[in-house]
Amino acid sequence: MSQKFQVEGMSCQHCVQSVQNAVWTVDPKAQVTVDLPTGHVDVLSAQPRKDLVAAIEEAGYRVQGGNDAA
Secondary structure (H helix, E strand, O other): OEEEEEEEOOOOHHHHHHHHHHHHHHOOOOEEEEEOOOOEEEEEOOOOHHHHHHHHHHOOOEEOOHHHOO
């Protein structure tokens, strides 16, 4: 399932890698696409949204809308 996130606090390629690694801790097979300038993160994963949000936020980034976003 494709899930979209608006992630705040990313400013460089290291941030992109950190967000990707955070998602991969929840689902190692997830496909993660990050658009750094806009902060959009697209994740193709069957894992629950709340688990993906928690992993991204644990890595130090804020997900707009958190678990409530569709």
